[in-house]
Amino acid sequence: MKLVGLFTALAAALLCTESAAISILMGNDDGFGSAQLREFYRLLKADGHEVLVVAPVDNQSGQGGRSVFTASRNLTTASEFNLVPAGSPSLGRDPTDPDIWYYNGTPAACTFVALDFVLPRYYGNRTIDLYVGGPNYGTNLGGFLYTLSGTMGGTYAAIGRDIPGIAFSGGNSEQRSYTWINATTASGSPDPATIHAELSFKLVKQLIDGTPTGQRLLPLGYGINVNTPFITSFTNDSCVDPPFVQTRFTGGSFTDIAVYNETTGLFKYGNFIAEGVNRCINGDCSLPGELPVVDDSCSGSVSVFTIDYDAPLGPEQGGVRAALSPLVHFESRDRMSVKARNGLSKEDLEASRPLRHE
Ligand SMILES: *[C@@H]1O[C@H](CO)[C@@H](O)[C@H](O)[C@H]1NC(C)=O
Ligand SMILES: *[C@@H]1O[C@H](CO)[C@@H](O)[C@H](O)[C@H]1NC(C)=O
Ligand SMILES: *[C@@H]1O[C@H](CO)[C@@H](O)[C@H](O)[C@H]1NC(C)=O
Ligand SMILES: *[C@@H]1O[C@H](CO)[C@@H](O)[C@H](O)[C@H]1NC(C)=O
Ligand SMILES: *[C@@H]1O[C@H](CO)[C@@H](O)[C@H](O)[C@H]1NC(C)=O
Ligand SMILES: *[C@@H]1O[C@H](CO)[C@@H](O)[C@H](O)[C@H]1NC(C)=O
Numbered sequence: 001m002k003l004v005g006l007f008t009a010l011a012a013a014l015l016c017t018e019s020a021a022i023s024i025l026m027g028n029d030d031g032f033g034s035a036q037l038r039e040f041y042r043l044l045k046a047d048g049h050e051v052l053v054v055a056p057v058d059n060q061s062g063q064g065g066r067s068v069f070t071a072s073r074n075l076t077t078a079s080e081f082n083l084v085p086a087g088s089p090s091l092g093r094d095p096t097d098p099d100i101w102y103y104n105g106t107p108a109a110c111t112f113v114a115l116d117f118v119l120p121r122y123y124g125n126r127t128i129d130l131y132v133g134g135p136n137y138g139t140n141l142g143g144f145l146y147t148l149s150g151t152m153g154g155t156y157a158a159i160g161r162d163i164p165g166i167a168f169s170g171g172n173s174e175q176r177s178y179t180w181i182n183a184t185t186a187s188g189s190p191d192p193a194t195i196h197a198e199l200s201f202k203l204v205k206q207l208i209d210g211t212p213t214g215q216r217l218l219p220l221g222y223g224i225n226v227n228t229p230f231i232t233s234f235t236n237d238s239c240v241d242p243p244f245v246q247t248r249f250t251g252g253s254f255t256d257i258a259v260y261n262e263t264t265g266l267f268k269y270g271n272f273i274a275e276g277v278n279r280c281i282n283g284d285c286s287l288p289g290e291l292p293v294v295d296d297s298c299s300g301s302v303s304v305f306t307i308d309y310d311a312p313l314g315p316e317q318g319g320v321r322a323a324l325s326p327l328v329h330f331e332s333r334d335r336m337s338v339k340a341r342n343g344l345s346k347e348d349l350e351a352s353r354p355l356r357h358e
Contacts, residue, residue: 020213021048022129024204025119025158027110028136029060029150030175032094032102033081036135038178039197040168041100044132044204052123053094054114056150057084057102059175061137065153067112070104081177091117107133107154115161130217131158132204134168135196137175139227141291141301142253144277146225155223159307164218166204170196171230171294185233189240192231199228199300203244221307225249227290228300239298247301250278251289282312 024044028037032055044051058080070090078086079102083094091113094100101118103110111131119126136151146152155167172192182191189195203226211217218224232239254271261268278289283304290301311317321328 020208021050022208022217023050023126024052025111025114025128025131025163026051026053026133027055027107027114027131027151027154027158028134029056029063029107029154030134030137031056031058031060031080032100033079033083033177033179034137035176035178035181035191035193036137036170036196038100039181039194040132040135040200043197043201047201047205050126051099052114052118052126053100054103054110054118055101056107056110057090057104060106060150062148063106063108063150063153064147065108065156066106067108067157068106069109069113072104075104081179083177107150108157111154111157111161115158115163128158128163130204130207131155131163131165132168132200133165134170135200135228136167136169138169138173139171139229139294140167140169140225141227141294142251142255142277142289143249144253144255146249146305152225156307159221159223162220164216164222166207166224166226168196168200168203168226168228170199170228172196182234186235187233187237187240189233189237192233195231195233195240196228199242199244200226203302223305223307225290225303225305226300227294229294229298242298242300244300244302245293246287247290247293247303248280248283248285248287249290249303249305250280251287252292253278253289254291 026037026041028034030037032053034055037053037055041051041053057075073090075084075086075088075090078084079088084092084102090104092102094102101114103113105113115128119128133151133155136149140146140149140152149167149169151169152167155165159165170192176193181193185191190198207217229239229242252273255274255277256269257272258267259270290303293299293301
């Protein structure tokens with residue numbers, strides 16, 4: 001009997017290490033009330049992870065990596081979906097869940113407020129193992145969206161601060177509150193918001209299970225961009241359980257064109273497939289691009305990226321450098337002493353501000 005008890009305990013312990021609980025920071029650009037974000041949060045918490053949300057107080061779609069902090073101590077208008085009234089502090093907790101925070105700033109600003117204020121002051125400076133953004137309402141496919149999407153911006157802000165990050169985006173673009181998640185659908189499958197969250201959860205779980213315990217979930221400076229296709233559960237079951245496919249950023253993806261309206265004298269954007277935004281320069285060129293996989297078949301795309309924008313070594317970079325010399329000198333890294341910002345005093349930081357590129 002004792003032996004069986006020990007065996008059960010061992011098995012339980014093994015199971016525990018298998019689904020290791022991690023510490024997760026969540027954000028998005030649709031705001032802290034988003035149905036997709038809340039469904040994802042619910043699933044991660046139910047799996048035993050420590051989860052903190054710091055997300056914009058309202059829709060910050062399209063802000064990319066801009067870091068904009070409010071100049072007002074209090075909210076001048078009510079939050080999205082009226083979850084928090086006007087006059088509330090610009091940074092605060094959701095009235096129904098103390099681990100869900102809103103902030104009146106861009107997604108990247110929310111990441112920084114989480115890391116530099118909320119975590120140290122309210123969570124004992126807890127270490128974060130993984131940042132997850134989204135799932136966003138609407139896909140973010142290709143390199144042009146990498147710098148445009150606030151969900152991606154909040155994610156690469158975290159990656160830049162040493163944290164493994166994954167941006168999730170889904171093909172259903174109706175921005176809904178978590179208070180509106182349909183219990184039943186025509187297909188019998190869950191609400192699309194729930195399905196996008198389940199798919200995102202499955203990917204996080206696979207990454208945790210596929211990574212040796214104690215090892216970083218992604219190498220330093222690496223991130224993942226995940227897109228899930230339009231989920232049809234509201235009408236039928238033609239796309240309710242998409243498989244994931246390994247992809248790359250470039251290939252069939254859009255940039256913008258400016259579309260002029262002669263009557264109004266105004267421009268709006270149009271989607272345009274250009275060669276520049278779709279050239280394979282880095283990574284595995286044999287992989288399919290994100291957009292054809294997600295828009296043309298019921299599949300999810302998974303691209304691995306880094307935050308290093310440097311061009312690869314080779315004749316092309318060499319040619320550009322040769323054209324610029326001798327105006328632009330070659331200096332080895334060792335000869336140029338770069339002060340680590342870490343070591344800078346407050347005065348130094350103040351003095352170095354003009355160097356910052358906005
Ligand atoms: C959120 O902001 C984006 C970009 O400004 C806009 O296209 C979208 O319609 C907004 N969504 C809502 C629900 O207001
Ligand atoms: C603004 O926020 C502060 C601190 O949260 C609060 O004490 C004050 O009452 C608020 N002011 C207004 C005008 O709502
Ligand atoms: C929080 O932890 C980080 C390292 O993980 C450290 O650099 C920072 O100084 C700590 N902040 C506080 C307020 O303890
Ligand atoms: C299923 O629903 C989607 C819209 O959600 C529609 O575009 C598609 O044509 C439908 N497919 C079938 C087989 O009815
Ligand atoms: C979802 O629920 C809302 C109200 O809760 C209802 O108005 C809407 O028609 C439902 N949509 C679907 C597709 O079931
Ligand atoms: C230009 O704008 C007017 C007014 O909004 C609209 O009626 C018209 O359809 C637009 N034209 C085009 C070509 O989109």
